[in-house]
Amino acid sequence: MSTNELTYGMVGGDVKAFIGDVHRKAIGFDPRCHLVAGAFSIDPVLHVLTADTYHIAKDRRYNDYKEMAEAESKRKDKIDFVVIVTPNASHYQISKEFLLHDINVICEKPLCFTLEEANELSKIAKDRNLLFAVNYGYTGYTMVKIAKEMIAKKELGKLLSVQIQYAQDWLIDTTDSTKSAEMGKKIWRLDPKASGISCSLGDIGTHAENLFRYLTGDEIKRLVVSTDKYGQALDLNSNVIIQCQDGLHVGIWVSQVAIGCENGLKFQIYGTKGSLNWNQQDPDTLYYGLLHEPQMKLVRGSNYLKKYEASSNSRLPSGHPEGLYEAFANNYRHIISYLIKKKGKEEPTLEDCDFPTIADGLDGVKFVHKAIQSATEEKWLEY
Ligand SMILES: NC(=O)c1ccc[n+]([C@@H]2O[C@H](COP(=O)([O-])OP(=O)(O)OC[C@H]3O[C@@H](n4cnc5c(N)ncnc54)[C@H](O)[C@@H]3O)[C@@H](O)[C@H]2O)c1
DSSP, rough: TTTTTTOOOOEEOTTOOOOHHHHHHHHHTSSSSEEEEOOSSSHHHHHHHHHHHHHHGGBOOOHHHHHHHHHHSSSSTOEEEEEEESOGGHHHHHHHHHHHTEEEEOSSSSOEEEEEEEEHHHHHHTTTTTOEOOOOGGGSHHHHHHHHHHEEEEEOEEEEEEEEEEETTTTTGSSSTTTHHHHHHHOGOOOOOHHOOOSSIIIHHHHHHHHHHHHHHHEEEEEEEEEEEETSSSSSSEEEEEEEETTTTTEEEEEEETTTTEEEEEEEESSSSEEEEEEEEEEEEEEEETTTTTEEEEEEGGGGTTTTTGGGGOOOOOOOOOOOOHHHHHHHHHHHHHHHHHHHOOOOOOOOOOSSSSHHHHHHHHHHHHHHHHHHSSOOOEE
């Protein structure tokens, strides 16, 4: 293994799971990192099938994450980082185990269940000088990064209003009384033991919250939230109003029962000079409005975007679509560069540091708690 290459392991993400495979493919975009170890599933058959599929050596297929952290930490060629892609309830324990064995962590969101847990993980990572990234993957899209740069360069003027929606429809059957009990048993996101205090706000609302902070750099001063549960234990549809430290209001609508919406993460940002509109389902396009001018369609990979530093994240020429894999891959490109430089005792560049960290994970946990508390108490809460 050259000094410009890394190895990683994975917990969760068997061949039938959803997001683990997106991580593996995204990491594979830039050939600097190899999957060499894993505890891929609680189902032993799926664990072995996944290990076979990825040609994992017999001595690096682990029965569980504890055995994996312990054994890897003792190897001369131990993994450089672990990717944790299990359901929410296990993130805290698994992350902590790897940190305590001095292994860098990339964990799925939401980071964990409580602020105490989030602060504890953050402290361990800091004390041991370990990287801890949390996968808010949508900030990896090139056009999201360009939007952030345009806002920072004041191309929209002073921001007046921000609207973000994240709407899906795959939990619509929870609203049907003949199917809802069965859904509640079958889907871990609806079970408080696996999902925590929230379903939709934790599952997708944290992406909206992370996206608004990434784009604007603003901090939340106070918020008020209403949620609908439709007879389930946890929230399925929520409206959030945020007031930022500088007075800006942000509206967030989160729903998993919005018929016709697949993975509808969208933002609309309005300022005194211009506006930006973006839709995750058409991620290469950013609509830019200026007063008294027709709305412009900015397309990733176009020469006219080269003036933005963030355009360096683009991999294909305009008209050749990029998607979720590339968005995750952009975050991983920075994470991997950061780790290679850290290993070589080199200073990472600002661009290498452009990935979501445990600080974002901690903010996400706080957001879910404040939002659920506001909805329960039916009032504005200071942040
Ligand atoms: N960032 C994103 O865009 C995004 C998208 C989807 C899911 N997620 C997050 O990713 C996580 C996983 O979601 P998913 O949809 O892939 O779930 P999933 O149910 O499809 O997969 C979960 C996997 O974890 C395994 N697993 C469970 N407990 C384990 C343990 N103790 N040890 C080893 N393996 C274990 C399961 O066997 C399965 O392989 C969740 O926290 C979810 O919030 C993030």
